[in-house]
Amino acid sequence: MNRRQIDGIVRRGGPWQAVQRGVLFAVLALFCAYYLVPLVVMISTSFKSLDEIRLGTLTSLPQAVTFEAWAKAWGSACVGVRCDGLQPYVWNSVMMVVPAVALSTFLGALNGYALTKWRFRGADVIFALILFGAFIPFQVILLPMARTLGVLGLAGTIPGLIMVHTIYGLAFTTLFFRNFFIGVSDGIVRAAQVDGASFFGIFFRIILPMSLPAIVVTLIWQFTQIWNDFLFGVAFTVGESNPVTVALNNVVNTSTGVKEYNVDMAAAIIAALPTLAVYVLAGSYFVRGLSAGAVKG
Amino acid sequence: MALPKALSRSPWRSIDRWLPQIVVSPLFAVSLFFVYGFIAWTVYISFTRSGVMPNYTLDGVGQYVRLWATPRWQVALRNLVTFSVLFIGLCLVIGILLAVLLDQRIRIEGAIRTIYLYPMALSFIVTGTVWKWILNPGLGLERVMHRAGFESFTFDWLVNADFAIYTVVIAGVWQSSGYAMALFLAGLRSVDDEVLKAAAIDGAGPLRTYFGIVLPMMRPVFMSTVIILAHLAIKSFDLVMALTGGGPGYATDMPATFMYAYAFQRSELGVAAASAVMMLVTIIAIIVPYLYSELREGRR
Amino acid sequence: MSDIRLDAIWKKFGATEVIRGIDLTIDPGEFVVLVGPSGCGKSTLLNLISGLETLSSGNIFIGGRKVNDVPPRDRDIAMVFQSYALYPTKSVRDNITFGMSVRHIPRQVQDAAVAEFAGLLHIEDYLERKPAQLSGGQRQRVAMGRALVRKPDVFLFDEPLSNLDAKLRIEMRTEIKKLHQRLGKTVVYVTHDQIEAMTLATRIAVMDAGHIRQFADPFTVYDDPVDLFVAGFMGSPPMNMIEGKLRQDGGSFVECGAPGAELRFPLPEAMARRVAGHDGLAVILGLRPETIFAAGSELPGPDRYCFELPVAVVEPTGPDTMIVFEIGGRDLIARVRPQDARPQGTRFRFEVEMRKAKLFDAASGLRL
Structure with missing residues (x-):
């Protein structure tokens, strides 16, 4: 987000201004605390022992830092009846995310290109129909999808989950790329046509290299969405093939045995780390993904 | 072409x-x-009599009658309304407030924005897990207050059927208000600088500039944000599952969790389908007019 | 009415110096145009006067009052912006009265002021409309109304006509001039269009790279430019610049063109006296297109020089025809009467009025 060109406006100085600035920063700091405290609590709890949790408070920092909870969350916490920790489920998520993100992004780009730069008859109607798919509550397709996966022999498998994410991610990715390509001059495509480039030639050699920012935004958006998904994971996978979000929920919500809050927190951080890392590394692209389609201009 | x-x-x-x-x-x-x-x-x-297995004989609106007669569905709807109103309202208020404050020539704006927005990168399951711990009756917030000297402070919303839905609001607002902030900030930044200069020359102070000129220009952003938040609210499933699991009892059920429970746990396909259709209809009522106006604008 | 005085002002954005020590005194009631190529600092200078930018150093006085730390609202100024900057959610009337309502001016006074200027600007028919429903010209008028209505001492215009089409631009130009003549307020006006500068200004400040090159009335700037930059910037088509050498052998000449085919432009006596003793100096001879015409088409006069060259391109404009020809590989333009024009390729006899020629030192660019 660009900075204002109005920073230089001469303003009245004096104590009142200073007070206003003070209040402004106080409010901003307060909200920083509001957003950060849960993260701090999560991290500090994950480094405490269970005894310390029982004796201390939420906000106290760990007295004796221990990695036990992390080790347990990663390798030996019980998810349902299986006690291998989150590790296998993290791999499940990775196996699911990579193909689903790549497929949905590539197909979204291709379709967005075909729909905007080759405006054949009915392209707008097709786009509107596809777009609608981005907004439906997925509850409405859960039952038939479960049956379809069963028929295809993909029920409870990771490939099945990849398919589901790709299909329902397509509406989003097509929307992203359409919005991006609309800003690309039609003249470029015409010029390439006159130069003799074909439909795919133009796509691969001219359009895709131009759309790097849109590709990054879409990859990040899709990655965040699919990694964080819970509904499809819980509805279409069972036990062994659960993605990490479902496994985390199972760890946290097991009713048997002693409640290990430190393990819960470590597990939550493990599940959150990949998307948090992407956010920290590519924050501006993430923000662009969030506001794509919502704010014009 | x-x-x-x-x-x-x-x-x-x-x-x-x-x-x-x-x-x-x-x-x-x-x-x-x-x-x-x-x-x-x-x-x-x-519209069929499907139970555990699908049954393809049409049976009129029987499932809808059953659905609306189910107390659990009524609770889910009430929760949806409570949650949506509070969630959307709080996100908007916090979002606008923070966007306007961040627009005041803050040098470390980038860092602050990063902090406000990071919850959006988390899974609702993670958010639910954290808040479940913070709001833990006994060990959570309650103990912090006790240690701080407020011995009589009790905070048991998470397990209190009358208040548990508000814990979902608290966690939901925590996760999504930064998003509203980002949308509004982007909107504020799209206001032409010369308009702000004109307001400065006209003599409007910051409050007057925002309330008289800038925020009225934010109407489209406001609309989109409400739509997006409403969409999030209606689809909210993960957060409830992680935070309360719909409980205590079914006190925090929402249509999404209701549908899931009836489809996959109780295997009442007909009722589940009817509830899903109700959700779809709600979303359509909100989204279609919005999409229509957006597309029309896009073509212009 | 207020005067404006700029006293050694500098503006830096980080390490970039945008305004580099400008002194300028604008008399009460003057119409001063700041003109220059894009990036010369003219808009920044205007923003400094308005208080939309903070000075790096120096002082600004409006009406004798030092305003360095006075916010824009208290400088008693009004401004018209390039994008008009109308408030999109307010009606035309509310746009115009916003500044007054911020200052808690009574409703009746506001209404009276709107009535007065709405008539003057011919916007009374759409006072209740929103800016989006207006054409470019109408928006421009509303923006002017918003500035005029508060009756400030100083008006600032930041390229107000550059978003209009050519015809409207000329119309609004005349109207701005009329308004100034009628209201007599001090005006500072920024433009990159030198014709706008010439037509509107009582004095023009020609800016380049954060400096003011020349500050004078339009005729002086046009007829008596201090250097190559000003001479080249003002005038359209631009002044012809011919590189040459000063020759003082039995009179003063400027010798230009390829060896063997030199042209020797004789200098009028007054100019020759000024450059006496500089034989061989590298100079640039500046000839405005209208000082080159078809030989014999004007009444004979002193200090004329005739030469014959082929026509390279003919460009009719209607009232005049431009004839492009070459000296030493450079395109030059002569402005001739349409009936004197000859087709491309024919040899054409040109006549130059050397009294209106300008001579510049090629090394320093300064006028000789």
Whole structure:
């Protein structure tokens, strides 16, 4: 987000201004605390022992830092009846995310290109129909999808989950790329046509290299969405093939045995780390993904 | 955009000519089958007597009658309304406030924005897990207050059927208010600088500038944000599952969790389908007018 | 009415110096145009006067009052912006009265002021409309109304006409001039269009790279430019610049063109006296297109020089025809009467009025 060109406006100085600035920063700091405290609590709890949790408070920092909870969350916490920790489920998520993100992004780009730069008859109607798919509550397709996966022999498998994410991610990715390509001059495509480039030639050699920012935004958006998904994971996978979000929920919500809050927190951080890392590394692209389609201009 | 006539003579060219349609058609087919076909299937099932297994004999609106007579569905709807109103309202208030504050020539704006927005990168399951711990009756916030000297402070919303839905609001607002902030900030930044300069010359102070000029210009952003938040609210499933699991009892059920419970735990397909259709109808009522106006604007 | 005085002002954005020590005194009631190529600092200078930018150093006085730390609202100024900057959610009337309502001016006074200027600007028919429903010209008028209505001492214009089409621009130009003549307020006006500068200004400040090159009335700037930059910037088509050498052998000449085919432009006596003793100096001879015409088409006068060259391009404009020809590989333009024009390729006899020629030192660019 660009900075204002109005920073230089001469303003009245004096104590009142200073007070206003003070209040402004106080409010901003307060909200920083509001957003950060849960993260701090999560991290500090994950480094405490269970005894310390029982004796201390939420906000106290760990007295004796221990990695036990992390080790347990990663390798030996019980998810349902299986006690291998989150590790296998993290791999499940990775196996699911990579193909689903790549497929949905590539197909979204291709379709967005075909729909905007080759405006054949009915392209707008097709786009509107596809777009609608981005907004439906997925509850409405859960039952038939479960049956379809069963028929295809993909029920409870990771490939099945990849398919589901790709299909329902397509509406989003097509929307992203359409919005991006609309800003690309039609003249470029015409010029390439006159130069003799074909439909795919133009796509691969001219359009895709131009759309790097849109590709990054879409990859990040899709990655965040699919990694964080819970509904499809819980509805279409069972036990062994659960993605990490479902496994985390199972760890946290097991009713048997002693409640290990430190393990819960470590597990939550493990599940959150990949998307948090992407956010920290590519924050501006993430923000662009969030506001794509919502704010014009 | 048709090819120039001279270029389209060879057979290759004529395939090339149809390529856009050929490329789009699988997507279109997928969309037709997996979105519209599935919706049709669900709608159809909602009008049958399906129980554990689908039953394809039409049976009128029986499932809807049963659905609306189910107390759990009524609780879910009440929760949805409570949650949506509070969630959207609080997110908007916090979002606008923070966006306006961040727009005041803050040097470390980038860092602050990063902090405000990071919850959006988390899974609702993670958010639910954290807040479940913070709001833990006994060990959580309550103990912090006790240690701080407020011995009589009790905070048991998480397990209190009357208040548990508000814990979902608390966690939801924590996660999504930064998002509202980002949308509003982007909107504020799209206001022409010269308009702000004109306001400065006209003599408007910061409050007057925002309330008299800038915020009224934010109406489209406001609309989009409300729509997006409403969409999030209606679809909210993960957060409830992680935070309260719909409990205590079914006190925090929402339509999404209701549908899931009836479809996959109680295997009452007909009722589940009917509830899904109700959700779809709600979303359509909100989204379609919005999409329509957006698309019309896009074409202009 | 207020005067404006800029006293050694500098503006830096980080390490970039945008305004580099400008002194300028604008008399009460003057219409001063700041003109220059894009990036010369003219808009920044205007923003400094308005208080939309903070000075790096120096002082600004409006009406004798030092305003360095006075916010824009208290400088008693009004401004018209390039994008008009109308408030999109307010009606035309509310746009115009916003500044007054911020200052808690009574409703009746506001209404009276709107009535007065709405008539003057011919916007009374759409006072209740929103800016989006207006054409470019109408928006421009509303923006002017918003500035005029508060009756400030100083008006600032930041390229107000550059978003209008050519015809409207000329119309609004005249109207701005009329308004100034009628209201007599001090005006500072920024433009990159030198014709706008010439037509509107009582004095023009020609800016380049954060400096003011020349500050004078339009005729002086046009007829008596201090250097190559000003001479080249003002005038359209631009002044012809011919590189040459000063020759003082039995009179003063400027010798230009390829060896063997030199042209020797004789200098009028007054100019020759000024450059006496500089034989061989590299100079640039500046000839405005209207000082080159078809030989014999004007009444004979002193200090004329005739030469014959082929026509390279003919460009009719209607009232005049431009004839492009070459000296030493450079395109030059002569402005001739349409009936004197000859087709491309024919040899053409040109006549130059050397009294209106300008001579510049090629090394320093300064006028000789």
